[in-house]
Structures are given as structure tokens and as C-alpha cells.
Amino acid sequence: MNLVENIKEALRSVKVNLLRTVLTGTIIAIGIMSLVGMLTAIDGIKAQIEDSFSGLGANNFDIRSKGFSGGRGVQQGVSEKNYPIVRYKEALSFQEAFNSTGPSTVFSTVSGAAEVKRGSKKTNPNVRVTGVDDLYFNMKALKIEKGRNFSNTEVRYGNNVCIIGLDIVETLFEKNENPLNDYITVFGRRYTVVGILEKQGSVGGGSGADRAIFIPVENTSKLDANGTFRFSITASGSDPLKLEYEMGQATGMMRKIRQDRVGQEDSFELVKSQSVGESLEEVAGYLRIGGFGIGFITLLGASIGLMNIMLVSVTERTREIGIRKALGATPLRIRQQFLIEAIVICILGGILGVIIGIGIGNVVANFIGPGGFLIPWLWIFVSFGICIFVGLASGYFPARKASKLDPIESLRYE
Incomplete structure (x- = not known):
């Protein structure tokens, strides 16, 4: 089984266990939503204030x-x-x-x-x-x-x-x-x-x-x-x-x-x-640190939930793992399959969280003061990077456990 087939099999497994994927992805989405939402709102409010005081003290x-x-x-x-x-x-x-x-x-x-x-x-x-x-x-x-x-x-x-x-x-x-x-x-x-x-x-x-x-x-x-x-x-x-x-x-x-x-x-x-923009940037920096910290704590809880669900998945699919090993799948391929599943779930949840987070952040910013629609590209890329990291961190231990299962004992598992 090569890597491409492994990816296809991981995606197929995600699709088959749709309810589990949705529930797990929702956990990740909430964490990403809180992170992106707060940071988008902070940047949006800062942009509105800078626009209101454009040029004040800048030169x-x-x-x-x-x-x-x-x-x-x-x-x-x-x-x-x-x-x-x-x-x-x-x-x-x-x-x-x-x-x-x-x-x-x-x-x-x-x-x-x-x-x-x-x-x-x-x-x-x-x-x-x-x-x-x-x-x-x-x-x-x-x-x-x-x-x-x-x-x-x-x-x-x-x-x-x-x-x-x-x-x-x-x-x-x-x-x-x-x-x-x-x-x-x-x-x-x-x-x-x-x-x-x-x-x-x-x-x-x-x-x-x-x-x-x-x-x-x-x-x-x-x-x-x-x-x-x-x-x-x-x-x-x-x-x-x-x-x-x-x-x-x-x-x-x-x-x-x-x-x-x-x-x-x-x-x-x-x-x-010191310009108004520099003062705002200093304050916004502290707010971003606070927002990032809150979002990180939420994502930490989401990653623990994902790891727990992946461990349950390993237990449920013990016979499937035994069949794959009997057909020649190496421990590396088994690990890859479970890691890919975890990353895919995190990315799907991340996409949902980013979309909702951008919407909530802009609503909050425009509620405080009228302004345009802000798309925080930096935080979007950071969020997807975090999603991949969370998927790797949460999926590694279950994937390692799956790769070490004995094929004979796995085939006899009920």
C-alpha cells in the first residue's frame, strides 16, 4: 500500500464514520473559531480607529x-x-x-x-x-x-x-x-x-x-x-x-x-x-496575546478530545488493522493512515472555524464602529498550521498504538 492509496483509505474512513468526523471536527472548529474570531475583531477595531485618526501623529x-x-x-x-x-x-x-x-x-x-x-x-x-x-x-x-x-x-x-x-x-x-x-x-x-x-x-x-x-x-x-x-x-x-x-x-x-x-x-x-497608530499597535499586541492564549487553551481541550476519539477508533478497528497487517501493511503505513485521518478531521474543523470566526470577528468589530469587511489572511494561515500541528499531536499516540498491534491477536479481537 503506497502513500496515495493510504490517503484515499484514510479519506474513505473519515467519510464512513461521518458522525464521528462531524463531532470531532466541531470540537476543533470551536477552538479555531474562538482564536480567529477574537484576533479578527481586534484587528478590525484597530483598523477602524486608525482610519478615524488617519495620519494623526504619524509624521x-x-x-x-x-x-x-x-x-x-x-x-x-x-x-x-x-x-x-x-x-x-x-x-x-x-x-x-x-x-x-x-x-x-x-x-x-x-x-x-x-x-x-x-x-x-x-x-x-x-x-x-x-x-x-x-x-x-x-x-x-x-x-x-x-x-x-x-x-x-x-x-x-x-x-x-x-x-x-x-x-x-x-x-x-x-x-x-x-x-x-x-x-x-x-x-x-x-x-x-x-x-x-x-x-x-x-x-x-x-x-x-x-x-x-x-x-x-x-x-x-x-x-x-x-x-x-x-x-x-x-x-x-x-x-x-x-x-x-x-x-x-x-x-x-x-x-x-x-x-x-x-x-x-x-x-x-x-x-x-509617538503616533496613534504606534500606540494602538502596542495595545492591540497585548490584546492579541490574550486572544491567542484563550484560543490556545480551547484548542488544547479540543486536541485532547480528538486524541480520545482516535483511541476509541483504534479499538473499534482492531480487526481491520489486523487484516491490513496480514495483507502486508507495514507499521509505518498504519501510522500514516491514522495520522492522515486526524489531520483531515482537524483541517475540516479548521475550515469551518475560520469561516465562522471571520464572520463573528467582523460582526463584533462593526458593532463597535462601522467599518469594512476584514479577512485576516495571516491568522487564516496560522490557524491551518495549528490544525495540522494539533492533528499530528493528537493522532500520533493512537497511530503508534495501532501500528504496534499484533496481527494475530487483532484478527481474533471481537
Whole structure:
């Protein structure tokens, strides 16, 4: 009996024992369905979010004071050189020079613990005040729900206007009051509210943008009486594929503005902003690990069930094995037949599981947010690889047991 005949005989045996094949294949299908379904849903949700935030942060980079915290840094016990912080005029000079390449925004944190007042009401001293320009909200993905953005005139002359977060509104204003064009007091100065940000939420218990006030960056420079404010720049390149080149250009521009000498290291930091896609990929990676683990446990149970059924099959077909051996079948051919049966059952179950898993995964992804139909080719190939592995692992012991049966004792088995 050659290999081709052995395959035909294994397929014939699978067809004859149809009910057993269906039940066993269903066990495998459930395991593959859970694996493919979860991974498809994760990839589908990630694709939808990336599409909603397409391009956000993908080609952004930040320029800020050396060490970001400013002053002297210590690394491996050695005190580093003290570099001057990035000043407002330097940030504006870079913005003007980089304008031909792409947009950029200049901003600075005035205080992270400010108290805001309105009449007799006041907030806790934990409000963050940031000076920004009119491009900041678009580049940082902050949406103004009510009101408007700063005008060019307000940014240029540093008018006393502000855009506030939702927590500030809820603390200082009644529900029936309209905060727009009303006044709040920060640092003893009165600011007119021109915009309200939509609710942002926060991570790790922080206040985020909901408990923040944004004022024109020129106004911030007027508050910098001692020249201690650190100004940062977020720039956007023209093309993500050219980002490294444009970051090199930006470095040259800033070195010229800062008058860094040839051979001297940069007196500022230039770092690539982590894009939304990279953040999502990191989170999706952990979700995939969890999904793969759950699917693997399900498949482990399915493989044990398959092995048990194959052992029962060996016992039921003892006389058949004896007849095959009497006709000249070698132990190798007997092992091959049972292994092929196990693999065929796993592949049939895998096909069913993949189809159902893709359907469930896309339904879940589209239920969370509307999107297209995703076919995860990678997980399909991985699933079939797992099916073959499970078939080999589950069928080897029963096949080995069948190949070692004594032909005489097998023929006498009832």
C-alpha cells in the first residue's frame, strides 16, 4: 500500500464514520473559531480607529529643552552640561523657518497647579494652564465643542482670551449658564472664554484636557517675567516617508537659531512623537496575546478530545488493522493512515472555524464602529498550521498504538 492509496483509505474512513468526523471536527472548529474570531475583531477595531485618526501623529516630532526638565541632568552618576532652555523667540524663529516644510505649533506650560476664579466660585489649585497658538488644537487632536479657536490677531497680540475644559465649566458655571463670552480670572488677570473643549477623559487618574485652560502663547510670554518658561514645538513633516530627512533639516535649523557650534552636540532635544497608530499597535499586541492564549487553551481541550476519539477508533478497528497487517501493511503505513485521518478531521474543523470566526470577528468589530469587511489572511494561515500541528499531536499516540498491534491477536479481537 503506497502513500496515495493510504490517503484515499484514510479519506474513505473519515467519510464512513461521518458522525464521528462531524463531532470531532466541531470540537476543533470551536477552538479555531474562538482564536480567529477574537484576533479578527481586534484587528478590525484597530483598523477602524486608525482610519478615524488617519495620519494623526504619524509624521510629527517635538523640539524641546534639553532633558525636557531643563537645567542640569545626571546620567550614570556623571553631571551633564547645563543647556539653556528653549526661549519663545527661538521657538517662533524655528516656526517661521520650518513653515515652508510643514505646519508647527509653539506652546508652553505656564502652571500645572493654578487656581481659577469666577465671582465667588473657584476651582481647586490643580488646573493646568498652557499657552498655545491656533494650530495647537488640530495638531494635538483636541476638538472645540462650543465656541471657536483663537484668531490670528489674538495669537499675535496675546489678548486675554481662553479656551477651557469641561471640568472648569462644570465647576464655575451653572447648567443653565453659557460660559462663552463670560469671564474667568487666572493669575489675577481676567480672561474671556471663547471656546469649550469636548470631553476628553483621562488615563491614570490625571485631569487631562478637561481640567485645563489654554491661552494665547503670546500672552504666556508676557507672563514670563523671569524668563523661566520652557517653550516646545510640535512640527509636522510633509510626508511620513521623508520624516527622518525633514527631522535632520529641523535639527539644522534649530542649531542655527541656537548658534550651536560645529562639533558641539545639540543644545535641545528633537524626538519623534509617538503616533496613534504606534500606540494602538502596542495595545492591540497585548490584546492579541490574550486572544491567542484563550484560543490556545480551547484548542488544547479540543486536541485532547480528538486524541480520545482516535483511541476509541483504534479499538473499534482492531480487526481491520489486523487484516491490513496480514495483507502486508507495514507499521509505518498504519501510522500514516491514522495520522492522515486526524489531520483531515482537524483541517475540516479548521475550515469551518475560520469561516465562522471571520464572520463573528467582523460582526463584533462593526458593532463597535462601522467599518469594512476584514479577512485576516495571516491568522487564516496560522490557524491551518495549528490544525495540522494539533492533528499530528493528537493522532500520533493512537497511530503508534495501532501500528504496534499484533496481527494475530487483532484478527481474533471481537
